[in-house]
Amino acid sequence: MKKICIFIGSRANYSSIKAVMRAIQKHPELELQVVAGASAVLDRYGSVINLIEQDGFSVVARVHMLIEGETPTTMAKSTGLGLIELPTIFESIKPDIVLTVGDRFETMATTLAAAYMNIPIAHTMGGEVSGTIDESIRHAITKFAHIHFPASRDAYERIVKLGEPEPSVHLVGCPRMDLVAEMLSVSRSEVDESIFRLGVGDRVDIDKPFVLVSQHPVTTEYGTGREQITATLQAVKNIGLPAIVLWPNADAGSDDIAKGIRIWREKGLDTDMHFFKNLPISTYVQLMKRTKCLVGNSSSGIREGAFIGTPVVNIGTRQAGRERGSNVIDTGNDADEIASAIQKQLSHGPYGFEPIYGDGTAGEKIADILSRTVVQLQKRITY
Amino acid sequence: MKKICIFIGSRANYSSIKAVMRAIQKHPELELQVVAGASAVLDRYGSVINLIEQDGFSVVARVHMLIEGETPTTMAKSTGLGLIELPTIFESIKPDIVLTVGDRFETMATTLAAAYMNIPIAHTMGGEVSGTIDESIRHAITKFAHIHFPASRDAYERIVKLGEPEPSVHLVGCPRMDLVAEMLSVSRSEVDESIFRLGVGDRVDIDKPFVLVSQHPVTTEYGTGREQITATLQAVKNIGLPAIVLWPNADAGSDDIAKGIRIWREKGLDTDMHFFKNLPISTYVQLMKRTKCLVGNSSSGIREGAFIGTPVVNIGTRQAGRERGSNVIDTGNDADEIASAIQKQLSHGPYGFEPIYGDGTAGEKIADILSRTVVQLQKRITY
Amino acid sequence: MKKICIFIGSRANYSSIKAVMRAIQKHPELELQVVAGASAVLDRYGSVINLIEQDGFSVVARVHMLIEGETPTTMAKSTGLGLIELPTIFESIKPDIVLTVGDRFETMATTLAAAYMNIPIAHTMGGEVSGTIDESIRHAITKFAHIHFPASRDAYERIVKLGEPEPSVHLVGCPRMDLVAEMLSVSRSEVDESIFRLGVGDRVDIDKPFVLVSQHPVTTEYGTGREQITATLQAVKNIGLPAIVLWPNADAGSDDIAKGIRIWREKGLDTDMHFFKNLPISTYVQLMKRTKCLVGNSSSGIREGAFIGTPVVNIGTRQAGRERGSNVIDTGNDADEIASAIQKQLSHGPYGFEPIYGDGTAGEKIADILSRTVVQLQKRITY
Amino acid sequence: MKKICIFIGSRANYSSIKAVMRAIQKHPELELQVVAGASAVLDRYGSVINLIEQDGFSVVARVHMLIEGETPTTMAKSTGLGLIELPTIFESIKPDIVLTVGDRFETMATTLAAAYMNIPIAHTMGGEVSGTIDESIRHAITKFAHIHFPASRDAYERIVKLGEPEPSVHLVGCPRMDLVAEMLSVSRSEVDESIFRLGVGDRVDIDKPFVLVSQHPVTTEYGTGREQITATLQAVKNIGLPAIVLWPNADAGSDDIAKGIRIWREKGLDTDMHFFKNLPISTYVQLMKRTKCLVGNSSSGIREGAFIGTPVVNIGTRQAGRERGSNVIDTGNDADEIASAIQKQLSHGPYGFEPIYGDGTAGEKIADILSRTVVQLQKRITY
Structure with missing residues (x-):
């Protein structure tokens, strides 16, 4: 053996x-x-x-x-x-x-x-x-x-x-696509309101249009995470759709992003937003299938996104150079730019399957x- | 600044x-x-x-x-x-x-x-x-x-x-060549018998033909160092010239080579051999200039050797793939093979300067x- | 110097x-x-x-x-x-x-x-x-x-x-008493409702009777923290007064107590309770001055308690053997025993100053x- | 179990x-x-x-x-x-x-x-x-x-x-005495000249009078080890008996003592002295039984010494306060003082068994x- x-x-x-x-x-x-x-x-x-x-x-x-x-x-x-x-x-x-x-x-x-x-x-x-x-x-x-x-x-x-x-x-x-394939094969009804028992913030109706946010620190831009997440949250706010927001990975700079989120909440700007520290990956994949747009700099937008067909707004340098499908629109760390890219994805709707990964x-x-x-x-x- | x-x-x-x-x-x-x-x-x-x-x-x-x-x-x-x-x-x-x-x-x-x-x-x-x-x-x-x-x-x-x-x-x-150039410019007489106050073993007359040995452990061949150094010392012994032997670097496996040297000495096979733990680099360069042949697997044979023109017998895989001049003969870890390569270098004598490094x-x-x-x-x- | x-x-x-x-x-x-x-x-x-x-x-x-x-x-x-x-x-x-x-x-x-x-x-x-x-x-x-x-x-x-x-x-x-003396000298009005902007849970009216809870893990009883904090919270609940509860120190076993608190809250048992991760020490001292009873196993009950005159119910082995004043009643880790000790302290009211520490x-x-x-x-x- | x-x-x-x-x-x-x-x-x-x-x-x-x-x-x-x-x-x-x-x-x-x-x-x-x-x-x-x-x-x-x-x-x-008892029960002839195959320096005739030296660094006197060992070696030299010298333990300061020994040897003062890095404990016990005097600051002089009856000159502060038998004379780190104590022990000869340890x-x-x-x-x- x-x-x-x-x-x-x-x-x-x-x-x-x-x-x-x-x-x-x-x-x-x-x-x-x-x-x-x-x-x-x-x-x-x-x-x-x-x-x-x-x-x-x-x-x-x-x-x-x-x-x-x-x-x-x-x-x-x-x-x-x-x-x-x-x-x-x-x-x-x-x-x-x-x-x-x-x-x-x-x-x-x-x-x-x-x-x-x-x-x-x-x-x-x-x-x-x-x-x-x-x-x-x-x-x-x-x-x-x-x-x-x-x-x-x-x-x-x-x-x-x-x-x-x-x-x-x-x-x-x-190998993640092996799991994604499997998860997509289960019934859509497996993910429901009960996910909101965890996390904090307002509940989001996932049968109606919503935005998914997943943004991590960029280690070579240490110290700018708080600004970056604030721009993203602002953009989402401006669009006016409810949002599900994921906490950042443990990495240099994640405290910075976490602080940005905490301040956002303390200012009371978090209406129609729900925040998760961890989501089962199967729930996350179902949300990627359902969301009108995934916003942030997670690699999932590019990788699983191509497999699932999720409309993605990819922000900043974190995914620069990664091979990507037609489902991705890239933007800088600017609230207006992000908002306008989300708008484009809302108009386009879901994409087809591309087996890049x-x-x-x-x-x-x-x-x-x-x-x-x-x-x-x-x-x-x-x- | x-x-x-x-x-x-x-x-x-x-x-x-x-x-x-x-x-x-x-x-x-x-x-x-x-x-x-x-x-x-x-x-x-x-x-x-x-x-x-x-x-x-x-x-x-x-x-x-x-x-x-x-x-x-x-x-x-x-x-x-x-x-x-x-x-x-x-x-x-x-x-x-x-x-x-x-x-x-x-x-x-x-x-x-x-x-x-x-x-x-x-x-x-x-x-x-x-x-x-x-x-x-x-x-x-x-x-x-x-x-x-x-x-x-x-x-x-x-x-x-x-x-x-x-x-x-x-x-x-x-940058080592900067130092070598400088060291070679000082008078030959700077290195004399006094170097033998350090180290152990017999003194070697460095105005007569002698061999220089510098052999280090090969980390991917961990556990074979003792055999390897023994083959080298045997080859040098067979040639019949006195030898100056350097202790290995601190690295995985150096204890193994050190043990090989210690056993060689305890068996009383170390006549006409002197062993140094450390030599000033300037002394080493002078010895490279004077030796009839440098034997072992030190990178100095290939790098400084090309600059100085030292005849070198390079043993085993440690320097594989390194750009080298005409002064180097490569061999395996076999006493006879090594001895015969040394013999060839003794017949050839010193080489000309090659500015590869x-x-x-x-x-x-x-x-x-x-x-x-x-x-x-x-x-x-x-x- | x-x-x-x-x-x-x-x-x-x-x-x-x-x-x-x-x-x-x-x-x-x-x-x-x-x-x-x-x-x-x-x-x-x-x-x-x-x-x-x-x-x-x-x-x-x-x-x-x-x-x-x-x-x-x-x-x-x-x-x-x-x-x-x-x-x-x-x-x-x-x-x-x-x-x-x-x-x-x-x-x-x-x-x-x-x-x-x-x-x-x-x-x-x-x-x-x-x-x-x-x-x-x-x-x-x-x-x-x-x-x-x-x-x-x-x-x-x-x-x-x-x-x-x-x-x-x-x-x-x-030396902590130096600070306590100083803090007690400031006006009572310095601590007000605004402290509840931090922490989670219901607000507590600190001008009316309330209980203060501070319980830490006992490292030699690793694995029992969840039970212990649950007994304490149950006792406080039974008494019927509102409570301010402090999060445990970082120590082996604190996750265990934290989990106990989290489950308590998830079960919805946390009405009339407010939970703080950290309190400014000056606020804590003011709360010790005002509370009807401090419950738990914090050393503050025994040390600052003697100085301030706080009625204290000290639970379990954590403070065993520490010199203490008349303000402390000791109990085991049992909800009923704890509740009855709190009841005694409520009847007694504040104690006089004892300069033990x-x-x-x-x-x-x-x-x-x-x-x-x-x-x-x-x-x-x-x- | x-x-x-x-x-x-x-x-x-x-x-x-x-x-x-x-x-x-x-x-x-x-x-x-x-x-x-x-x-x-x-x-x-x-x-x-x-x-x-x-x-x-x-x-x-x-x-x-x-x-x-x-x-x-x-x-x-x-x-x-x-x-x-x-x-x-x-x-x-x-x-x-x-x-x-x-x-x-x-x-x-x-x-x-x-x-x-x-x-x-x-x-x-x-x-x-x-x-x-x-x-x-x-x-x-x-x-x-x-x-x-x-x-x-x-x-x-x-x-x-x-x-x-x-x-x-x-x-x-x-528990060391258990071993000492056992070792002393074996025949005296078990330790002979062959021990000198290891170590460096002159051979010592262990059937004739000799001194045994074992000196370790005193960590609170870091930096003085070289002087201390030199005084001891000088004292032994002055007495005129051959000596067996043990290398110090690995401890803060042992490099210092090792350097003292090395310089002593380089000065050529090491005639009639043999130096061991390690001795089997059984050999050491036999040498303690035979030596005219154990000199240094090893605890063995006091502990095994009492059991065996070895005359001991104990130098400096390292063993201060340790319960000791009549076999021990204490001195400072001064060559003359040490020499005169050795002289006293030579006159006295072996002591009787004392079961202190x-x-x-x-x-x-x-x-x-x-x-x-x-x-x-x-x-x-x-x-």
Whole structure:
């Protein structure tokens, strides 16, 4: 049995890799080792670890590695703490391959720990282009990884250009689409008013037109988050539709955005708005299907958006360079500009399906390749 | 004044960047901030920090970050510890640019700390190709760096292919050559018998033919170091010339090589051999000039070797892919093969100068570029 | 100038030492060095660091040392992280004396760092007796400290019995009482309805009878916090008076209590109750003056309570062994028992002043002693 | 089965507890969990971990926690690193009791980790008095420990005075004496010239009179170690007997003493002297039996010395206050004073047996008590 270790560091991580975890667990020649850490083990981010266990996966180790503060400094230090903790775990569970997801700072810690310890590394979601420090982390991880699972054609080509040997790069699509496909197949009636028992603020009638807001900090623009979220909320307010607003990710600068939201509420500007810290991903996908427009800088607008056909207004630099479908309108961080883009999307209505980030079968493809691949530990750039 | 912070983590680091430090210190628009850490602050690696201060540089902070053990696990953890310590220092000295050197694990910690903290990163010695995990670290650092100072044409082209914008890549040569040029200009008589007051073993007559041995662990071949050094020492023994042998670097696996040397000595096989833990770089350069053959896997054979014209037998995978001159013969880790390559070099004698790794003016070029460059913090791959 | 370094790790820490900080700052021969860390630097605990700066103190360094999770494991690890960070700071600011406060885990880190680095240690609030792990930490710190500032006669005697030389033990009273005296001297009208702009829940008329609840986790009874707070809330409910409820401290087990409160609210049992995460200490003191009864396990009931004369129902083991006045009735963690004790206090009404924990002049006494004391670094038990 | 976890952090630790480990392993109701860390896992301190395994114990986890440098700062940081690592291990092996040994900094980390995690703590060698920071650490650990195993009557009484409940204090003697008794029972001929295959310097004829030197740094006198060892070596030189000299422990200041020894040797003053980094404890005991005089500040002179009857010259403050037999003469750090004390011991010759530190049966007593004791987790001072 080949032991595949997956580190889950956040709710987003988990939904990006859950389809792969399932496929590994089913595969006769693979053994799954789940390590949970960072925000995934914390109550205040919704205890993703419980979710993981409820879904039938067993967690072999948990790593408390987040140093409180959510500043650039604590982000660096948290990575450091992860690098101190993870080798102890890898020494004890001895994985054959470590599979890392995406481009967050905990991914960097996982990757470095495995690299120093001569454990082969597989990587999903490499080769994409975006803003923030994730851009550097993602390509750096590619330079450590031995097996690559890009989600789109564009990303595939970029990884090869980065000097990775073609046989090690596998275009499989994004495993999140496997889940999205599944979630869209359930009845529309599964999401109803009961979701508003959680969160705070006014209830929104989700059978009528509403806007969905999901905006995260841009780490290279640290200190501007409060202004940015305020512009977005102002734009939504001006449009006059009710809105469902999501809390930002744990990242350098999220306190800043959180403060922006809190001040907005304290000023009493939050009528017809409801705020969620965490939403089950299935609920979120249903909301993406129903909303008149998704506003913010979440990657979901571009990725799941293309699959679902959601009209999206994508703000600022955070998703710059990411391959996107016709469903996305890009704008700057200006309330008027944002409002006018939302207006355009309201006139257009829903878009058709575009399979840019996969067709919903990535999980099984990845498990299969992992079971077959023999890794050459010493990497060598191809040029 | 633009503040340029340089982290020195080892003796090798220091000689790779000393010429740049001097040029920065002289430059009217630059301020130098030296941080010393890792093995550079330790007595048992020869207290490089004292050397730095004797050379007229002041050290603004020191970082104890090496966790004892020198296994892959402690190497990862030491990087983690560096990542916990360095942000505190950067917060306090607020550099405008962090200049990182090469591809060691402490370089990775410096790079990540700066990257998370939104401090622009300059990098020397990027774009080269070699064996071991350094290969991955080096290219990963390139993906974080904003200004690149490759040492050779080959390296320059590789960095551009890695998707870095051409205007950010500057072919300046290796700053070590600045020092080598200077050291070779002093009289040959500066190195004499007195060097044997340090180290252990028999004295070697350096006015007669002798072999120089410098062999380091290959981290991806962890556990084989003892065999490898034994094969090399056996080959040298078979040739019959006296030998000067250098102790390995602090790295995963160096205990293994050290043990090989210790057992060799305990068996009494060390006649006509002298062993040094540390040599002043100027002495080493003089020995490279005089030796009949440099044997091992040190990068100096390939880099300084090309500049000096030293006959080199390069063993194993550690320097694989590095651009090299006609002075190098490559072999595997086999005593007979090594002995026969040494024999060939003895017949050939010294080689001519080849400026593959610079012409001795890198320091000033780098300082000048640092003073002029305006950095765009948000990186974006070029393709 | 003698440099006195004080580490502030929480809001409670700050109010325990603020009077001393003021006196040091005024003293002609002393220089104050404030280091802020642990929860004191975090937004979600009310950014005590801003308060410190608004009060006219400058903070020379900040330490992010809290690892998220608030379990026994992360508490240990956070202490470890503090021990990695603090020596760097002490090396840079070179204090002559480190003054540590009380018995929290960050206090242990401060103490150990200073002890290993041969920096003399002064300690306030030593020698007292209480439940939880604080009991061990407090006495252990006494064994490291060179100058002792107990708050009560009892505590003084206990420190001497612990083998500390009598000349090093100074009975000065608790510096918090300095602040309480000051706060009580301002007009009653300073606290009004406006405090309810913060927190959540129903408003309470503070001119009419109300109960004040402040209950923290008992670390040696980890896992029982939810039950305990529920019993307390039930007792208060049964009494029928409105209540002001404070959120627990950050400590192992506080999530548990927080969850108890959250479930209480979700069940809709929170009518006539208002919940605060943080209250300005001055507001809290005014509420202690006005409340019919303080219920819970906060040390304030026993300490400030004796000074103010507040009727207190003290629940469970957390304050066991602490010297107390006639204003306190002790009970177990049982709703009925608690309710009947509250009833007794309602019948009794306010108590008279008892100066068990000082007369409000501790700050100046401590500063004076610090300025005069010459410390013998090598400690030796007296028996 | 009650799981007893013992952390071994150094060679000295190991010989202090080995007899207990054996007795636990034999005990039908106890399960032994050995964790090795600090210098015990390092090659350069003689890989104590291999010794442990050769002795038939299995090591369940190893902790790399020593940060290189051996300064007060790194000692504090190493404790911090231990506090980050150990909770992960305790979480995984879930001991019922953690047994800590003595008073070194790694003991502090073990103790704090267990204390925060609500694991009962047993402690050997508490209650003694000595110099250096060990004095504070030892008594602080007593304040955390739930079961105490003092080695001498004096120590027993001191622990009770420190406020520990008498039923929790057990006078059992020092477990090292169990080993000493055993070692002395083997034939004198077991130690011969072959020991000089290790170490460096001249061979010493151990069948003729010789002096044994063992001197460690005094942490509260950091920076004076070089002078101190030089005075001692000078005194020995003046006496004119050959000497066997032991290298210092890893501790803040040991580099300083090591440097003193190195300079002594480089000056060529080391005739008739042999230097050992590590000696098997059995060899050391045999040398203590044979030497004319043990010189330095090692606790072995006082403890094993009383059992064996070795004439001892004890230098400086390191052992101040430790209960001692008639075999010890105390002196200051002055070469003449030391020499004259040695002279007195040469005239006196060997002393008789004094069972101050136990009669050689501590191991079994401790195991028995551990198996029977029910621990009350919440500690409370007795006065």
